[in-house]
Amino acid sequence: MALVAIGGVAVVTLALTGAVSPTSGLSFSPSGHWVVNPGLGLVLHVNGASRSVDAKAAVPGLAPGDSVVQGDSSGYVVGPSQATQFGKSDLAVTGSTPLPVTGEHPVLLETDGGPYLVFRDAGSVVRLGDTMTVVPAGGKLGDPVAAKDGTVWVNRVDTGSVCDLPKAADQLACPAAAPPGHAGALTLVGEKPVFVDTTAGTFSAVGPGGLEPAVALGVDVPPGARVAGSDAQGRVAIFDPSANRLHLVDTAALTRDRPGVPPITVDVPPGDYATPAATGDTVALLDKHGRTLRTYGADGRGRAVTPIPAEPGDPRLSKGEDQRLYIDGDAGKHVVVVDPDGSAADVPVVADPPKQAPPVAPPPVTPTPPPPSPSSGRPDPPRPPAPPKPASTRPAAPPSRTTPPAPPAPPASPPVVAAPATPPGVPGGLSASVSGSTAAVRWSAAAPNGAAVTAYHVSWARSDGSGAGSLDTAGRSASIPGLVAGATYRVQVAAQNSAGRGAAASTTFTRAAPKPSIKISRGTRPQGDERDCDQPEDTPSCAWMHVVLTGFQPDTSYHVQPNASNSGYDNPGLTKSTDENGSMTLNAFYYYGVGNTVWVTVGSVSSNRLVWRAS
Known part of the structure; x- marks a missing residue:
């Protein structure tokens, strides 16, 4: 397996350099780590053993936040909505498949x-x-x-x-x-x-x-x-x-x-x-x-x-x-x-290793003829006659050394062409803090990637998919109202520029559910139903119990049971549902036993104890 892995790296490296033809259908043992570099438009393979980049592949449509996962013979660029497959042997894209989520x-x-x-x-x-x-x-x-x-x-x-x-x-x-x-x-x-x-x-x-x-x-x-x-x-x-x-x-x-x-x-x-x-x-x-x-x-x-x-x-x-x-x-x-x-x-992570410039050869120098040798007592050998000189009105210049030619001028640098803008990066530092039924969401600026960020798109929903909402803002904060107690939310923030919308940052938060509680007090006397308070001795001591439930599960049925300290009291209670905030208010359970203590229970939760008064 080690030999196959080493051979795989060698083949993809040679395929990049063009030294061999790409080998199709060859299976490679997964090793190292592929990384997406949207700025280069490449996915690059980092060899963990040598701690270097040893392969690269061009994949269209790369965006910040994309990741790569690899199998035996293929790698897959995983984006927000699709997975793009490329071969590890020929480094060619073979197609894209929509993701089910x-x-x-x-x-x-x-x-x-x-x-x-x-x-x-x-x-x-x-x-x-x-x-x-x-x-x-x-x-x-x-x-x-x-x-x-x-x-x-x-x-x-x-x-x-x-x-x-x-x-x-x-x-x-x-x-x-x-x-x-x-x-x-x-x-x-x-x-x-x-x-x-x-x-x-x-x-x-x-x-x-x-x-x-x-x-x-x-x-x-x-x-x-x-x-x-x-x-x-x-x-x-x-x-x-x-x-x-x-x-x-x-x-x-x-x-x-x-x-x-x-x-x-x-x-x-x-x-x-x-x-x-x-x-x-x-x-x-x-x-x-x-x-x-x-x-x-x-x-x-x-x-x-x-x-x-x-x-x-x-x-x-x-x-x-x-x-x-x-x-x-x-x-x-x-x-x-x-x-x-x-x-x-x-x-x-670089596309190519840095290259050293080749050494520049020094300019050629024309050799200077040696000076005449000193007299040795012997006559100099005869010289051939000099060719006739053209007539000139200027005196002849004295002989001088030949000047070396100037080195050639360096070639002009190619013009710098700005890279096309791409969608912004992922907003950083996304956080949410909850106060009451509202969440304050904040984040830091996303990388513009060649074009100014014009808006941030904020979306949210509860963990079960309900309660979804969205808004756009030019700032770096937003408020999410109407949170349900006890519910967990996922919020996502994505930046937008002229090239499109970038990948989103996401986080979760929960609006804490308050502790269930029940509070009772003396309510009003029943009106229009004398069957409840039809005895003279009941008046004015007869009245409803005013019951307030808070902090229970929203939209849930509960059985509310009244209780009294006198052994003869018997009331079956009633079953009702809480509202969307987990609350319930009742005027029920008429009572007239002055001096006795009354209270209400819902399951294991009990209300305060109230001594009943005449009025």
Whole structure:
């Protein structure tokens, strides 16, 4: 395989230089990393071993934010709506295929039988090849992992199902499931899938009959903790963004060969960190906004802090099938390569290596005849007669040395032709903060790419696709009103110039649901229905209970049950639905027992206790 990979690089390199004819149909073992450089109109291959660019291919229509995923014999440029295939042997584009999901950037996986695109929000797994295979998962997915045998593992966020897609399969099998309501993520320990339950603080190996017995992590992590997709020498990296802590959890107890040792916890500087990645005995933590890569050993010791060159958009961290880590950006001008031993290097992405100018030869010099030799006592040999000189009225000039000719003037530089404008880059620093029912969205300027940015297009929707909206603005902020309590939203921002609309930045946010509460007070006396307060002794003590529910699920039916301290009180209550904000107001449950205590319950939620007064 190593010889085939080396031969593949040699062939594509020769194909670029024209030394050999392109070889069609040859399969190459995936290695290195392809990067999109829209400014050059090229996709370029970075050789992770030599840390150099060794191949390139021209692909039309490249845009910032596009990515490349590779299989055995082809690479695929993945854009917002289509995948463009090119051959790795002849570097020629063979066609484009529409993607089944648009508006969502998928997770790219390179593994045997792939490559794959996993659309987490849409719940779809796509296998690329000469024909595209779409495998629906039925619901939103967590981060996928891919084993070396070609099996892709995913977990359903809503049901907790843990599913696998073997090489060449066209449907998922789900042999295991997490407990209902438990959050978590998948990882690989060696090649064995493991589910990390961040709700329970445990992890379990995935077996053919379900999840194997759970083992305590030994450290408290929040449900939103981020789990590396593979282990680093038997330790799983878990990042806690709420505390800026990296936990390295020993997995020995999963193999039953020995008990695990306590986790290692590392405090990291504040930052906007992506999900950690592991290779060899190294854990990499990428601060996207700080543009810094921090690497740690499996023992928790820091190894290196590597700056990421500035480019539009957030840097992306991915793992190649060669087990190296690669960090690139939307402009594709640099790739940082991380080896399994933790060493990292920046590889500038250029179309051609720099060439040295050939040496300039010095101008020829006409030799000067030697002076006459001094007299030796002998007469000089006779000289031939000189030719007759033309008549001249000017005296003859004395003889002089021949002047060397002036060097030729350098050729004129060709005129500089401005590159045509392309759509803008991805807006940076996208963030959203929620206050009440409104989100304030902000971002930094997108790279104009040859033409001024004239507008930013902002769009949003809830995670289930409802509540969608959009607006255009010339500024770099926007407000999204009418947020539903407890709902999670995805917002996207794309820049526009005269060449078109660029790729969008996206982020998610949630309007927190208030804690359910019930408040009761004395209401008014029932009007027009004397059956409720028809006894003289009931007046004026008889009145409705005024009940206000807030913070419940919107548009949901609840049974409201009144209660009283006197044992003879009996009221069946009623069932009604909350409004779109999760609220409900009732005037119901007439009461007249002066001096008794009344209250209302909805499930396990209880109201305040009210002592009933005469008026």
